[in-house]
Amino acid sequence: GAVVSQHPSRVICKSGTSVKIECRSLDFQATTMFWYRQFPKQSLMLMATSNEGSKATYEQGVEKDKFLINHASLTLSTLTVTSAHPEDSSFYICSALDRISGNTIYFGEGSWLTVV
Amino acid sequence: AQSVTQPDIHITVSEGASLELRCNYSYGATPYLFWYVQSPGQGLQLLLKYFSGDTLVQGIKGFEAEFKRSQSSFNLRKPSVHWSDAAEYFCAVGTNDYKLSFGAGTTVTVRA
Numbered sequence: 096g097a098v099v100s101q102h103p104s105r106v107i108c109k110s111g112t113s114v115k116i117e118c119r120s121l122d123f124q125a126t127t128m129f130w131y132r133q134f135p136k137q138s139l140m141l142m143a144t145s146n147e148g149s150k151a152t153y154e155q156g157v158e159k160d161k162f163l164i165n166h167a168s169l170t171l172s173t174l175t176v177t178s179a180h181p182e183d184s185s186f187y188i189c190s191a192l193d194r195i196s197g198n199t200i201y202f203g204e205g206s207w208l209t210v211v
Numbered sequence: 212a213q214s215v216t217q218p219d220i221h222i223t224v225s226e227g228a229s230l231e232l233r234c235n236y237s238y239g240a241t242p243y244l245f246w247y248v249q250s251p252g253q254g255l256q257l258l259l260k261y262f263s264g265d266t267l268v269q270g271i272k273g274f275e276a277e278f279k280r281s282q283s284s285f286n287l288r289k290p291s292v293h294w295s296d297a298a299e300y301f302c303a304v305g306t307n308d309y310k311l312s313f314g315a316g317t318t319v320t321v322r323a
Contacts, residue, residue, distance in 0.1 A: 101254070129310065138301065138313045139255075188254055192309050198262070200309060202247070204254035 098122060099191045101203035108210055113177045116206045118145075118189030124169035125191035130162075133186040133205075145172040145189075179210040213238040213304045217314035224292050225322050232287040232317050234276075234302030243305035244285040246276055249316075250298045258300075261285065272296070297321040 098121040108114045118128055126147045131139040143153040143164050151164035161183075163175040172191075176183055188205040192198065216235045224230050236242055243262050247255040259270025266278040276287045285302060299318050303311040 127309065131311075138315045139311075141310055141312070144308070144310065190255075190311075198309065199257070199260070200245070200305070200311065201257070202255040207252075 099125075099189065099201045099203040101187075101189055101206050103206060104204060105207045106209070108179055108208070110180055110210055111178055113175055114179055114208060115173055115175045116187055116189075116208070118172045118174070118191065118203050120170045120191040120193070120201070123191075123193045123195060125172075125193065126169060127192040127194075128166060128172040129190045129192075129200075130164060130172070130174050131188050131190070133188060135186075139188065142174075147172075176208065179208070181210045184208055184210045213242070213306060213312045215302050215304050215312055215314035217300075217302055217317050219317045220315070221318045221320065223320040223322060226294055227291050230287075230289045230292045230296070230319065232300050232302070232319070234285045234287065234314060235283050236285060236302070236304040237283065238304050238306075240307070242285075243309070244276075244278060245303040245305060245311065246270065246274070246285070246287045247301045247303065247313075248272075248298045249301065255301065258287070292319075292321055294321045294323070 100119045102117045128145040130142045133139045142157045143151045145151045145166040147166045153159045166172040190202045214237045245260045246258040259268045261278045302314045
């Protein structure tokens with residue numbers, strides 16, 4: 096079946112640095128991808144919608160200059176956390192919309208970010 | 212705006228017993244409804260989804276869910292749970308543009 100891959104699965108970075116997380120749809124083209132974050136023992140919150148070839152749309156309260164999203168191709172979206180701080184430590188998970196297979200949404204494995 | 216309520220934070224069930232997880236949603240239009248399962252430290256796996264049609268939806272791993280519009284509910288059931296079903300379960304409602312709003316999740320513990 097369709098697979099969405101995220102990389103890296105775990106990353107530790109120093110406070111003030113930037114870190115990039117990749118989300119790839121492996122066997123289908125995804126013009127639309129979504130980025131969520133999940134704090135420990137909490138639910139997932141939508142951060143932004145990533146649209147291939149256009150700017151991402153961000154949910155209210157999400158800083159677009161801090162969480163840079165680039166959807167450069169039909170199979171790749173990247174989330175860059177800029178000037179990371181410890182409070183950005185979270186589980187970031189992407190999903191991709193497969194419009195061909197009945198508009199099915201597939202989630203990646205998630206990426207654990209720890210900012211020290 | 213849409214929202215999802217999962218009333219049960221934690222459920223413990225014996226292996227072989229039946230399981231039902233509750234989900235209530237709030238959405239002005241016809242909802243797209245999903246159930247996902249998340250194992251510790253893992254991503255989400257789609258169990259089943261409802262877009263339209265038959266209100267009883269069959270999913271993977273022996274799960275099913277029933278959409279009841281009158282009750283704004285989409286409860287998940289499994290007749291006989293296995294130890295491997297221990298996980299976090301999330302109900303979600305989707306909009307026309309496929310943005311998902313998730314419930315808080317229900318942790319399922321399976322005892323031998």
